[in-house]
Amino acid sequence: MARFEFRLPDIGEGIAEAEIVAWHVAVGDRVEEDQGLADMMTDKATVEMESPVSGTVIALAGEVGDQVPIGSTLVVIETEGEAAAEPAAAAPVSDAVEEQIEAENPGVEEVAAEPAPQPASAPAQAGAQSQERPASNPGLPPAREHGGDKAPTSQHVLASPAVRARAKDLGIDLAAVQHDGQHIRHADLDAYLRYSAGQGYHAPHASRARDDQPVKVIGMRRRIAENMAASKRQIPHFTYVDEIDVTALEEMRGDLNANRGNRPKLTMLPFLIVAICRTIPDFPMLNARYDDEAGVVTRHGRVHLGMATQTDAGLMVPVIRDAQDKNVWQLASEIGRLAEAARTGKAKSEELSGSTLTVTSLGPLGGIATTPVINRPEVAIIGPNKIVERPMFRPNGSGGDDIVRAKLMNLSISCDHRVVDGWDAASYVQAVRKLLETPVLLFAD
Template sequence: MGTHIIKMPDIGEGIVEVELVAWRVQPGDQITEDQIVADVMTDKATVEIPSPVHGKVLALGGEAGQLMAVGSELVRIEVEGDAAAAAPTPAAAPATRAPAPVAAAARPAAPPPASRSPTERAIASPSVRRRAWELGVDIQQVLPSGIGGRVMHEDLEAHAARHGTSSPAQPIAARAAPLAARDGEEAIKIVGLRRKIAQKMAESKRRIPHFTYVEEIDVTELELLRARLNAQHAATRGKLTVLPLLVRAIVNALRDFPQINARLDDEQGVVTRYGAVHLGVAAQTPAGLMVPVLRHAETHDLWSCAAEIARLAEAARSGKATRDELSGSTITLTSLGALGGIMSTPVINHPEVAIVGVNRIVERPMMRQGAVVGRQMMNLSSSFDHRVVDGQHAAEFIQAIRGMLECPATLFVD
């Protein structure tokens, strides 16, 4: 028998070390040629490392979350024959996937389900554990597909489809059980996309002097217009949310505030202003926050804008967004929808200089012409890079958006 060593490949672009995100194999596993053995991540892409040989895994060269140098030993494999090979995996072999801007990093593709020893505690979020309890599924029996062996919601559904569920658990409110103390701790290593998100957020807050401006907007007329458009066209063109109308207002306002549709290279001291509006639309995914890009937002009508936002969000959630779809934004729009609260302090997507945040719409009593009436109100919470955007210009930009949203007919006047 011989030994083959897979070394960390040279991925190019001057990269000297990469992060080991997840193992797809364990010592003792029999593997085949071209089987993926590990996922690694650079600043720009997630890379799958395949095995060039058949054999048995003898040893792994690191732990998930570890930074490994190019050329270091990744996997040691026992192979048939006398010739021992110690060569790096060819640089062209790994398959790269798109980066995930997080504010801008990429989602690693989920590894295939892996077995778990009977004594090893399942790794899962509280919502997944709750769902397993509702289904009557023993989470220890569910094969995980998430990074680091994490059980995902889809793993539960697949397990339930294959094996069925027990009788639904009795609702919590109906149980008459004594309250019990909860003990235990769970240490979760920050690796892969979560590490990239953390690094990107820290970089943005460290390098950018944020200035946040909050303004309330009466969107009653806008909501009436949206309801009318949906009643007339939803069946044939699709349903509109408030986002396409807000995108239209941002695009129109940026014509008078080009310094806000920009990116700052603070190392070179150069601000680049853009004519095209490549709008990043922050999307929450199972793997974390991603920012797919609505390219040339200025060319979209309301329905094509809505359709493209929906397509990009689904591509991000499913991990199918391309590198081009996840990079190159010039300004970002972020919204938590119904969870949007009354205000927020959004973090700028470095190296952009502005981000517009949408808070939820609520009906509140307002004074109009001396009478108290119910109006649909929404706050915009927006942050700006104070090195590039003066406070007055930031306020004027948001007031321009407010004017169009409160009188929606002006959205369609050039």
């Protein structure tokens, strides 16, 4: 038997440490080569650490939420055979991990030789749950088998603690959930729930009172909390909202989409970004970053537009570089690419930093008006709201007014009052409004 000490590798980005956001193994677990061990978060991305060897886990570096320095021990695995001891020789077990091994695993060899004990009720529960599932499940193939002819139980399925806790709350047997990857993820649970909804599935005790649940603020949620608190604490915000008639713009957007060919479908956002970029040269104080400590405001000549994007991990802000040089089709393509990269955790570090101005949209939720929080150290953030159809008075050219159906949208902007005056913010939105209400100007040189 040999001990292999897996040290946290250099994940890149010049970071010194990473945060443990999820463990996929526990002490006493058997792991195979390339099996996921833990999810580690840097300032911008989450990376899954995989085991380079097979063996039994005998020590973990810390708990979820702890920071682990690069190069320090993350997991200690006991391997079989002398050959497996060679990698460990280059990385001797640290004193702290030795103490943890001795304290938590007084009989490591016995633990490795015998399977971990299972609760006596587990087989009965698994059997009861399998009886509750329908015998035929069209559209939802059975979960993969695990060893021999026996169907896997939820203990055999690989999933993060958060996914297991959610499945338990919903009364879902993880062994019944179809998944394409090595681990069951939240998206797999969502797909299972969508299918089950059509089969009359209801979460057990959904209408009853539930116990309070303390949730540790870690990972992306902790970074969001820290950034938002710093922004509100240090920046004196003010928000201005104006109403824009987008009837003509929506008609133009419909015509362009009907003749787009193989180009991406246009939403309102690319048109808004073009209007933002065309008006910025007259309002340079808005496309800026404020260095509090140095007391310097840098007005940027290029528009690197941050795009607030909701993901399963929390709010991320991928950046459209040189947005001022792109047309609506190029912007639509870049919006789709960056949003997908952010939601799947594949966005690169350089794609998540360096924005000079941010746009935030709630998409189909819309809302009547918003008061968005500035993405510090920027000095402004713009938020389009829901498009609604309402009657409005419109001059008829004969000295009177006609009542017409109009599509109206509120546009919000929050600004740093240390840098931007209210008059400037209102004037800027009026300039954007002029372009959106006369959309042909968006394409005029």
